[in-house]
Amino acid sequence: MSLSVGTALQxxxxxxxxxxWTFVFFALFAFVLSTVVDLLPGLAGIIVSALVDxxxxxxLIRGAWLGLNGERPSFGDLIKIDGPAVWRLFSRQFPLTLLLGVISTTAALLAITAADAGELAQSIYNQIPxxxxxxxxxIEGLIAEITTLAFAVTSSPVAMVILLIAAGLTIxxxxNQTFLGFLAVVKGLGPIATIQEGFRTVQGEWWAVLGLLVMQLGVILLGAFACGFGLLAAIPVVFCSTASAYRQLFGTDDQAGLLA
Structure with missing residues (x-):
């Protein structure tokens, strides 16, 4: 199967x-709820905020899927609590986040070492807590040290090459993992199988998927420029266009029973 970016956006x-209005009110409701739970102190706030997200x-995945099936999703469809689907999404996102975290941390340490700025980085690390x-x-002293560290890293050709390689690998x-959320929630593959399926299927359409992401970024920016309120429409549009692209590449079967 091939991906048509124009079809996905349309x-x-x-x-x-x-x-x-169903999508907009849900996006607003989710934003307000996320803002409120962010006020919870400590670890509880972090956990509840992650669950809300x-x-x-x-x-939004459920609403997009219903809409692409020709139905009109209701507010109740979107706010429905589906514990198994939430768990599938978390358990598939976690290894990907861990992988990207390892790449970024390793690249940062190697770049700092290449720039001979280890002592400065250690000083900053000790001050932050x-x-x-x-x-x-x-605060001004810390900012000055961070600025010095950034200058040291950017002044080192080897450090910059390391960071550029890490950035390219991350992108x-x-x-390749653009559709991880849909693969987790709709297809229900295991954590590693979900990531493997993303690589296997997207690989041949990599540039088209990149083009879709660039266009979606444009939609998000347009929403942000509209005093921020446009994001309440832009985010659902992005989810719906991602759902369309997913269906072009992976099919329309609800294998995990999301709509059951």
Whole structure:
């Protein structure tokens, strides 16, 4: 199967237009809820915030899937709590996040070593947990050290090559895993199988998928320029266009029973 970026974007907009206010109100509701739970202190706030984000993503995937089936998703369809789907999404995103974290951390350490800035980086690392937001002098000192570290790294050709390689590898992986959420929620493959399926299928359509992501970034930026409120429409449109692209590449079967 091949990917038509134009078809995906057209389908995304058409699907959103079927029930625009349902998508907009859900996006607003999810944003407000996420903002509220972010106020929870400590680890509880982090966990609940992550659960809200996963739940919202599953809701938008469900709404996009219903819309592409020719139905008109209701607010109840989007806010439905589906524990197994949330778990599938989390358990598939976690290894990918871990992989990207290892790549970025390794690249940062190698770049700092190449720039001979290890002591400066260690000093910054030691200061961050002890920083007092009310102490402007300590904050200014920390910013000055970070600036010095950034200059040292960017002044080292070897460090820059390391960072560019890591950035290229990260982009390559991210493009291949564009449909990880849909593969997890709709297809229900295991964590490693989900990542492998992304690589296997997207590989032949890599540039087309990259083009889709660039166009979706444009949609997000247009939404952000509209005083930020446009994001309430832009984000659902992006989910719907991603759903259309997924169906072009992976088929239309709801193998995991998302709509059951």
């Amino acid at each position: 389908d995304g907009w058409t699907t959103f237009q079927r029930t625009p 996963l739940w919202a993503a599953v809701g 002890l920083i007092d937001p009310a102490n402007t002098e300590s 390559y992986i991210q493009v």
